[in-house]
Amino acid sequence: MLDVVLSGLDWATRFSDPLAWLVLGAFLATTVLELTERRERARQAGVAAWGLFGVFWFSLIYHFAVVQRSVIEGVGTLVAVPASFYVGYLLWSGRDSLFVLSRAILLMGAVFFPFESIPVLRQFLVETVTDQTALLISLIGSSPDLVTGYEAVVDGQSVVAYDGYIVGEKEHLYHNTFVFADGESPIFYTIVIACTGIGSMAIFVGLIAAVQAPLRRKLRAFAVSIPIIYALNLGRNVMIAVGFGEQRFQLFPDLIMSVFGLTDPRQVSYIVVDRIVAQSLSVVALVGITYLVVRELPEVLTVVEDLLFVLTGSEYDLRAALDVPAAAVEGEPEAGAETGASSRSDD
Template identity: 30%
Template sequence: MRLSSGNVMFLAKEVATIAGAIGMVMLAISWHKRHNEGVSRLAQTGWVLVGIYFFNDSMYYFELGDIVLTIMTALALPIAVALVIAEARSLTSRDRAALNWARGCVAYAGGPYLLVAHIPWLSVLAIWFVASQVAMFLSFTGTIDIKLGETMVNTDAGQVSWSEWDGNKWFMTDGFGEHPFQTELIMADGGAIGINFVLACTALQSMIVFIGAISVLDVDRKRRIRALLFTIPIIHILNLFRNAGLIWMHLSYEGWEYLGLSMFEFGHSYASRVVSLFAMFVMAIAMFELLPELHRHILRLLEAAGLRKKKTKPSS
């Protein structure tokens, strides 16, 4: 266990990230070679490494008091072990297809996100892209006139502006604090709002999950494109509303507190999270209607991993 800057982790973050990246590459290779013999061993190693990567953050989220992410990351390793066991089983062709889909889904959802999260330029561009649209939306609706302020880099040594930061802007090699890149939102007259925009505010994580799950399905390309065009823009628009709403509540109910939480803290940590989870649930239901293969894969995957009892037809 490693204790650094008040954050508890089982492995050094750099080690866990490298392990996760290697694991996702292994899963991607095993997905592309899914029709070949002997790729299950490669996939098994990939599952373990990816499970360790996500599990490594569980204590960090526990320290932050984020119960939802603590549970989700803590379950990553047991689920990975279950998938390793499933890889070794003699499965039906349909169950094997579901397991192959899971390999591609994790590889092509987690891989691109890791890439964005660890290439500073991509992280900052993603932040600017969404934050500028939130500012435009608030200004267009006449709610409030805001603009983007300075982008800061949160290093272990302290904060420094993006323009003055002399670190590697093409790959994260330096030590960073929580939320490495932050763009300040300010009033049009330069007044402070007290809100910074970070990568987590872009909803990239939510979008990439659907991109990974849909793009590796063995279905007609037109159906995949239709599903992506249905989900990604909707998630992006809902996220713009979410961010704009949080800013509006923060400015409209300044000084409001409940159980020691400000309006922004309550909205950000609880209200918007519940709404976001519900929206993701509704989106998943819609996806199951558009792509029933996706639903079948998930159910078969749970059965193959022993997490769901397999239904058997009653004997006559």
């Protein structure tokens, strides 16, 4: 029975890319209709968009839970499926604040998918991040080789190889693979698009751009999020590369191999440092960065509160909890700002 389920989930994965573009198109239609004040048409389009979004996440369950063996991303994907359908239901029921979240999803996709799907952009970003990661690795005294590899055919399958060994999970001939010497066979660590931080940066670009607020405060919100995400992501890459390449995270090997279905004991370090340590720290970092953004751009709380309602079914007043000035949220003059041309200070 389990094999049948996994086979079905694997089959669904092939539809993820076309579904992604359908989702973007549906959210684009929703946003255009909403901004042109055709609210009921926008509501119908939004419900369809969120339904497609749920199907999109369903198509990725196998990839994150089985292929990537990621507990956090796997659980997140499972939650995203019913959550997306529920958002569509809430939008249909009249929760109009979800139009902001819908607009944010469109903008997130508009930032992320060009780098995911356009080869020249993907290669530029991946190799730029790889070069910067290599520099940081060298600064801490580690010296892996950085290679491209070459195409090879093994058992009728086209793969990327280096020095006679298959480079796992490498799909493109980019200069993005670190090679660590380890006894008889090397350890490869390849920087892919998921290692560039573009996904997390796209989330915050979408959130910040979607809300109605003065440009000055939006720029401040960008300043306390995007550079920090990029820098932390480089640190994450260094930690994973060195931790895996030099086998520094061989913790509870028997347990990890059993739980994650590993056959190569050296993969234990990768699972621990990436799937457990790095991804857990990423969640903490994103929460912290969200707090920094909210302090500069309280309007984002509308989206955060909607997400919390979707997940918990309860309403939250984060403005009061975080001591955010109500005037800034409602678009009124900020504390200390001038209220009119007649206001002036004494000389």
